[in-house]
Amino acid sequence: MVSLDEVARAAGVSSATASRALSGRGHVSPATRQKVNEAAESLGYVVSSAASSLASGRSRSIGVMAPDLHRWFFNSVLSGISDTLTRAGYDLTLYNVTNDPQLRREIFRAFLRRRRVDGVIVVALELDEWETEQLGSLGLPVIVLGGRPRALPGMAIDDQGVTRLAAEHLLTLGHRKIGYIGGDHAFDVDYHVPTQRREGFDQAVEAYGLDPADSPAGVADFTIPGGYRAAKQLFGTPGASFTGLVAASDEMAIGVMLAAKDLGVQIPQQVSVVGVDGHELGGLFGLTTVDQHPVGQGRTAAEHILGRVDGQGNGDSDLPFELVVRSSTAAPAEVEPF
The missing domain is CATH 3.40.50.2300 (Response regulator)
Structure with missing residues (x-):
């Protein structure tokens, strides 16, 4: 397995510089970052998630809680979230919250604690007081997409x-x-x-x-x-x-x-x-x-949670929408209406 030191030597930089370039954290010039990335790619180097977590104190994973995964809308939102997290070097840990109250309670009580995440995006789920408390006890950034709960930051369309x-x-x-x-x-x-x-x-x-x-x-x-x-x-x-x-x-x-x-x-x-x-x-x-713009909603939610993970506070947000006119509408015609 190729080591970070080998990548650093191939790029002609120190191991510390190579680490900063590959992690995206810390100041590295664009030219150096490109040189390190090219060396890593040519050698087939893959960042160890375990080592990265130990060094940064982060899991580099975001938990996403969503209902009705078979529905087009939620799949589109998840696509936007996943794309943004992947580009930022984060994994997505998905929790499918069904209508089963026992399973839903177990997800809030235990599942979120079993696999450590750096933040949680809640998609279109209205949380009761106990569920809100459970999320709060994690000590992690949380964003609700599709609603504006009183106790948590949220973003939604009108x-x-x-x-x-x-x-x-x-x-x-x-x-x-x-x-x-x-x-x-x-x-x-x-x-x-x-x-x-x-x-x-x-x-x-x-x-x-x-x-x-x-x-x-x-x-x-x-x-x-x-x-x-x-x-x-x-x-x-x-x-x-x-x-x-x-x-x-x-x-x-x-x-x-x-x-x-x-x-x-x-x-x-x-x-x-x-x-x-x-x-x-x-x-x-x-x-x-x-x-x-459901895919855009997912991207926005992911950007906000990553910002909060990095200590950049983001409050409630109004999400955009727009009228797209196509051929299914026209002025009333001079024909017998239905």
Whole structure:
């Protein structure tokens, strides 16, 4: 196995300089850092994580607690976190927090202590008082992504703002009969995302002098099949006439578009559709969306936790979102609305 001393000799520097260049800690000129990295690569040198931990007092690993790993959104967030940590020379230790209360308690009580980490990112989980205390007792930096808890720093998008922007887009185009498909009660546990997104929709509608109660509404589970079923039901509801529809997620919006196709409802000629998320399939479907940049959210969270590990305090942060207009929305056409 190639040693650090061999790398130092090949680069023509001291072992201490080679160590600083490879670890990224301490002052080393760019030219020297490049020379050491080239020597390490040519010799096949790999930094020993155990030795690095002993020298720095760090594990160079970040714990990430996340639910629903099969869901596109959380996978996208994890991709952003992993990419940023890897580039910084950190490992990712993943804890899948399911709905099983016993397993969830065990993760907070014991798992985080078994494998030492330098910080923890909590993704879209609302923590109770005991869980917050357990994280606090670790004495490590913690960031909550997707919420703003009282006792911990957090970063999140404005969940009212995204659906308000989506509805305002339709209203600006001239739509006055707008439907809505949101998340069902099962998803209203952590930070009440379904409730907040419905409130944002209602705020936009009310600002135009309309009554939200007149907006045809359905609920689903933030999936394409769920959106498909909810749209089928909404399209089949007697008297539910609307020219625009906001879905609280892109996957549900894509389900709406598939249901409309099966029923012969023309998009956007009869119904304009807007989603929320920035799903990778949105472009293929021509879906207008409010992009919340999930990969970027993961990168931002990773950058913040690494900053806190290095002693640079970062407080709460508002995450950006933007309207991306595609072919699924247009001004109301002079045809019979749905």
